[in-house]
Amino acid sequence: MTFSVAVSGASGYAGGEILRLLASHPDVEIRTVTAHSNAGQPLIDHQPHLRSLAHLTLQDTTPEVLAGHDIVFLALPHGQSAQYTDMLSDVPLVIDAGADHRLTDSAAWDAFYGGAFSEPWAYGVPELVVGSEKQRGALVGARRIAAPGCNASTVSLSLAPGVAAGVIDPSDIVTVLAVGPSGAGKSLKTNLLASEILGTANPYAVGGTHRHIPEIRQALAAAAPAAGDIRISFTPVLVPMSRGILATSTAPIVPGVTDVQIRDAWESAYADEPFVHLLPEGSFPRTADVLGANTALLGLAIDRSAGRVVVVAAVDNLVKGTAGAAIQSMNIALGLPETTGLSVNGVAP
Amino acid sequence: MTFSVAVSGASGYAGGEILRLLASHPDVEIRTVTAHSNAGQPLIDHQPHLRSLAHLTLQDTTPEVLAGHDIVFLALPHGQSAQYTDMLSDVPLVIDAGADHRLTDSAAWDAFYGGAFSEPWAYGVPELVVGSEKQRGALVGARRIAAPGCNASTVSLSLAPGVAAGVIDPSDIVTVLAVGPSGAGKSLKTNLLASEILGTANPYAVGGTHRHIPEIRQALAAAAPAAGDIRISFTPVLVPMSRGILATSTAPIVPGVTDVQIRDAWESAYADEPFVHLLPEGSFPRTADVLGANTALLGLAIDRSAGRVVVVAAVDNLVKGTAGAAIQSMNIALGLPETTGLSVNGVAP
């Protein structure tokens, strides 16, 4: 069976990546692509790398255009999904790449986003440890899926095994991320101009204001419901690479646990995962190794001098961080093999 | 008076930057440049950007060649300075850009470097808070100066005011740095090839093994002798910019201190400094803003949710991190105006 698909926000970076991955997915047909201001133009004018989709024309993003497909992807600015989702009730599977349906706590939504709160959907990070289970279970047969925030899923995957196993203390997490500017979208902002990014590192949202913080707290709380208060110092730094997240996350070692126990927490969590890998001791990942791939690579160090575990994670923000997570979740929801249409190999150098 | 200068290691990056700065310093004459394998070749072949020094030829690095100058800069691989310094006893001022004379603790030297321990020299970070004083005092009239490690001085300048003022707890510092590859020198290593650095972020020395860790601990211990144990989780990440360090350093807020007390610690420490600046509340620096300059820019956030102070610091690793620190220290040692020959303005964009 071939599923018909519509992708909104198709002229942007997230929408473009969803299309790039779907274009080589054997079980879907990309029938409709939509955009707002660019409606009526050829898709190829906005996504010149998607040669196999050169026949498609951008339509207006309206519920009418999106309805009537088996699957609809929403790649819209935050806060815009809700207006469509009510009118897409007949669509069997809707996947939102925006933030609107990620948070379960309306107070967190108010504090970090504001505007009307929307109900949470199944969270699209299958490998996430949830107590003694994985998040995968919530995605089987799901009809509404919220793809994760790219930074959030990277950090949650980095730390959830240790929190769930009780070997690290989640009350004093510190995370610093080197991120590429594609995560910010095609926004016309001075600080995203090439001249402002080339040759320089640029921090933003310093001091606890980044919108992915509550999403991480929610995921880690789910990993270990009894873990108590979860506190995160979170600092993203824009660096001159178009894609990629390299997240360095540290948390205090729980007194009394052994190195073997620590390493085993991550090894056992990810031993059978096709897309999340713990590298051998002493190895740490580069973002180049996952470019274009749906892979998250983790390196783990136990720093007894500092009293902290250090997890370095590499993710392609547009793939495993967004579009790949969406399609992996789609595969699970539809009962397809989970890895269909997704590469584990990066494009390097 | 004009001081005669010799610079060893003149074909490398640190030596080149010392020369670039000295070339516009009004009180020195660059008389001699030396190298090892490149001796006999024109300097301009190795430093094609130094047009004003096109007349110089690299000589062999020997004590005989270096002797007889008023000032000698050593920009040699770690462990190589000691063999020269004994034989340069008649040189009035020797400044070492290597690590050999930075550490006061031979055990720390053994643990992180190894080989014969050399006596510590005056540490070349004038603005560093040392109890109620500044490190500047130790440099007045100094005859032997150790220029700092670039990452070490960046982190020490970031945190020393707060440690000295007792507003942050130095026993659980976490620092993650985005750094350019020029800090690693002109070494022919696969991981420093352009194809391995472009478009990717690459962590190294993860888990407490970086050699600048004991240097930071030493500086912060000097900032507040009663501060107790100093522990640092330290992770550097190579990013695709030739120069620059963006260090994100966090430490727990000491219970009971107010936001005003915290901010005042840094403001009062650096209010009168020509080269170290605390940015206004809500502002954070980019490395581009200090490219080519002897400036360290700091941004400070107080994250009460995380219970941590976050200091983001931008430094040009080759200037304020190495060569500029050396020349600023030289100015102080010689009684020249401290800012002579050093720019506070960066080259941007």
Place this chain on the structure above:
Amino acid sequence: MTFSVAVSGASGYAGGEILRLLASHPDVEIRTVTAHSNAGQPLIDHQPHLRSLAHLTLQDTTPEVLAGHDIVFLALPHGQSAQYTDMLSDVPLVIDAGADHRLTDSAAWDAFYGGAFSEPWAYGVPELVVGSEKQRGALVGARRIAAPGCNASTVSLSLAPGVAAGVIDPSDIVTVLAVGPSGAGKSLKTNLLASEILGTANPYAVGGTHRHIPEIRQALAAAAPAAGDIRISFTPVLVPMSRGILATSTAPIVPGVTDVQIRDAWESAYADEPFVHLLPEGSFPRTADVLGANTALLGLAIDRSAGRVVVVAAVDNLVKGTAGAAIQSMNIALGLPETTGLSVNGVAP
């Protein structure tokens, strides 16, 4: 049927890209990977992005190890293939990614490479216009194939249609290429260090010395045997992107030809090609649009003021320039669908 494959030079960039593409090719099994100094080590240590091949170990590059496969890829430094090819006579298909078997003219080999001349093999650029035919024909059923030089094939594809159609004059071609450093391989050379490439453009092989010049002359002479003397001013410029070639090639307009005749030369040549595309009038390609893809994108301008046609071509040097060309040629040689295992879509942004 599944073909067994051995890839030599598997720890390098060209070898790595051959493996990346073969890993998703449905008709081959990668049985053997070899290297010289790295023999005995896991492939993943040298190609950490190739997760699906993490089970492979590098063997020594010897004829014995390579023999016994259906297909052997040689990704060795220039001049090293010949020693293996004699001993691989029983291997049904050998594809050389090096230069050894590209040139038909031993004098050109002597002038630009030197050393023993090897017999030419079928040249692996299927879309190349050869008189009224395409090079594709020479690849059907071929047992020995020479993959092209990346710059050479980019320029040849750019100009062959116009030369063959007689609308441009090949006696005064000027080509300037912006190229990424991965084309130079993993060589440990100072000028390939990241600090030497980041933030700068760096010309090399200026003035007619680049080894791809005779390869272009050979291809264009084959395109139009009566075209007369072919002269090329060829200047490559290293720029800070890991992959990609953006070639700007110009040639004088032949007097009397119309704009329609010019444009038609390229349009008719590439109308049915799956991997080579002429963009619409006024559109020009970026290298990002072909990153990771086996696509060559061409933009054509007719500059009557200058009296020249300008063709701008974008190619991924490691894919369409090397590994993709090799595998596309393999498909043709083996009678497989030509596009098997090769993507037309780039990875952007």
Place this chain on the structure above:
Amino acid sequence: MTFSVAVSGASGYAGGEILRLLASHPDVEIRTVTAHSNAGQPLIDHQPHLRSLAHLTLQDTTPEVLAGHDIVFLALPHGQSAQYTDMLSDVPLVIDAGADHRLTDSAAWDAFYGGAFSEPWAYGVPELVVGSEKQRGALVGARRIAAPGCNASTVSLSLAPGVAAGVIDPSDIVTVLAVGPSGAGKSLKTNLLASEILGTANPYAVGGTHRHIPEIRQALAAAAPAAGDIRISFTPVLVPMSRGILATSTAPIVPGVTDVQIRDAWESAYADEPFVHLLPEGSFPRTADVLGANTALLGLAIDRSAGRVVVVAAVDNLVKGTAGAAIQSMNIALGLPETTGLSVNGVAP
């Protein structure tokens, strides 16, 4: 004597670079900085690298604010200078960094810019060969100066010596330039976003439409008034470096001239110039070598196989291409030493 200065367009890239250079010029006082939409804001908010000018506030760009200074720099979008210049008649020296006063031919202005034509001012490229003279002479005592286009001056300096000496044929020039995005200013355009520039090369204004073409033709015609028709194929390519122009310019060798005659044309033209240098035979420049410097470095190859001279030139578009040219011209106009406040050394790596 200290000259008072006003700089308009002070929040942009060209204005920022004029300020950076003036900040270390001993004979001027920066009294006024102006902008349009950003008026009223601190300069440091828009130029965070200019620490020494942190005390300045942006004023509105009006003739009243600009009047009353000894020197006024106009760094405004093309076409906007004229409205100010009439009202600044009392200002002793006005230097325009825009295009309004560069062209002497109103037809060329109409064809490439459009809008009202403004009278030409003294062209600010002192080293340009003008027959048997240099352009410098026209700048002595000048009261109105047009700073050059960055690409135009780079190409004109590359070829004028050969055209003037009659050793190259200016009727078939081909130039391809690798350029950084800062030349396009702080414009909010999608194609200037970091995600669109990082990791890719991007041609623009292909086919003879770039506005700097008539400026080059004008300069080369002045170099050799009897040279006849001047035709240029000109293709700029955006590459991922914030600053810099690497121009590869070729022209046919005039029949009968010797290699010595060719090389001597450039050597004799620039032998005594402080800022323009011909590198030794076989050497070619990188843009990194001139970053932040007012230097133009040229490499020359004589390619007899192609029948062309190749000149590769490296220039910092914001310094020698714009702001440095303006200040060098200012020095000449005011009778100051020509090199005052300008560096010949680049910032590398």
